[in-house]
Amino acid sequence: MPTAPGPAAAPGAPADVRERHVYEPTSSRLTTDRHYWRELWERRHFALELSRAEMDATHSNTAFGRLWLLLNPVLTASVYFLLVVIIGGGRKGPDYFVHLLGALFAFHLLQGAMTAGSQTIVGGGKLVLNTSFPLLLLPLSAMRTAVSKFLPTLIIFFAFFSYFALFAPKSDANTLHFSVVQLMAIPAFGLLVVFTAGMTLLMATAQVYFRDVSNFLPYVTRMWMYLSPVLYFAWQMKPWMLKFEIFNPIFAILAVWGETLVRGDFGLPSWWLMAVAWAFGTFAIGLVVFRAKEREFPVRL
Numbered sequence: 258m259p260t261a262p263g264p265a266a267a268p269g270a271p272a273d274v275r276e277r278h279v280y281e282p283t284s285s286r287l288t289t290d291r292h293y294w295r296e297l298w299e300r301r302h303f304a305l306e307l308s309r310a311e312m313d314a315t316h317s318n319t320a321f322g323r324l325w326l327l328l329n330p331v332l333t334a335s336v337y338f339l340l341v342v343i344i345g346g347g348r349k350g351p352d353y354f355v356h357l358l359g360a361l362f363a364f365h366l367l368q369g370a371m372t373a374g375s376q377t378i379v380g381g382g383k384l385v386l387n388t389s390f391p392l393l394l395l396p397l398s399a400m401r402t403a404v405s406k407f408l409p410t411l412i413i414f415f416a417f418f419s420y421f422a423l424f425a426p427k428s429d430a431n432t433l434h435f436s437v438v439q440l441m442a443i444p445a446f447g448l449l450v451v452f453t454a455g456m457t458l459l460m461a462t463a464q465v466y467f468r469d470v471s472n473f474l475p476y477v478t479r480m481w482m483y484l485s486p487v488l489y490f491a492w493q494m495k496p497w498m499l500k501f502e503i504f505n506p507i508f509a510i511l512a513v514w515g516e517t518l519v520r521g522d523f524g525l526p527s528w529w530l531m532a533v534a535w536a537f538g539t540f541a542i543g544l545v546v547f548r549a550k551e552r553e554f555p556v557r558l
Contacts, residue, residue, distance in 0.1 A: 297391040304398040311402050326406050327413050330365055334358045337488060350430025351421035356519045358417060360487040362410040363514055367453045367507065368478045370403035374457030375464040375471045382558045392551050396461040400454050436521030445514040445532070452510055452536040458543030462550050465557045486511050506535040
């Protein structure tokens with residue numbers, strides 16, 4: 258690293274003040290990529306413990322905390338079911354309610370990770386300023402917390418699905434059945450996780466530069482949910498509306514998630530192609546943007 262000599266010291270001055278050294282990085286990166294990723298992997302347990310601490314702070318690891326994790330999305334789905342079906346006078350049955358559960362659970366994973374991720378860098382001010390470590394661990398810990406909160410909701414989903422598929426009378430409003438195609442929900446969930454990780458990185462970066470991002474997120478995500486196949490099936494959209502959904506990053510991911518998990522149908526191949534493109538494209542953009550701005554974070558805090 259280059260050094261810049263200071264002004265000449267006066268004769269007889271102590272040796273330790275005769276020269277001033279200024280250390281500067283030799284490149285725009287503090288470490289090489291290989292070293293960065295190796296350190297990130299070695300410190301993965303830090304992200305895990307940070308996620309556990311966050312869940313402990315929100316009582317998500319207690320019995321009542323886990324119960325609330327299950328009840329909260331169910332109550333939310335019940336409210337929307339009440340509005341759409343009972344008050345709205347729609348003729349929808351078990352198919353719609355189970356779809357509503359699955360779609361809301363998935364969207365809450367995205368919403369929760371984005372909201373928590375937006376606060377990771379700003380909220381970890383002293384840690385970021387005083388400790389040298391890959392800052393990518395912070396939004397990844399928020400992502401891990403969101404996934405941990407999501408997994409228990411699958412118990413509720415399959416409880417309702419099993420009841421309607423095995424015991425409830427079959428009708429036009431109840432065509433639920435178990436199918437091998439439902440296993441395709443696993444890669445659909447993987448695409449959701451990859452996309453959510455990318456959005457979490459983008460929100461963590463944006464919050465450092467624009468401190469009002471977290472305040473606008475609840476309104477943006479609410480509108481985003483209305484434009485996505487959460488309150489309706491993807492195939493119910495009119496053809497002219499589907500042409501615009503190519504610009505909705507989460508549409509195709511929720512479409513293949515709902516089709517495989519609820520209807521036991523593979524869905525359109527174009528939906529899968531869009532889902533893969535949006536998931537990995539968003540993750541790549543989020544990772545590049547975060548790494549490009551990571552060195553500036555301590556200065557901006």
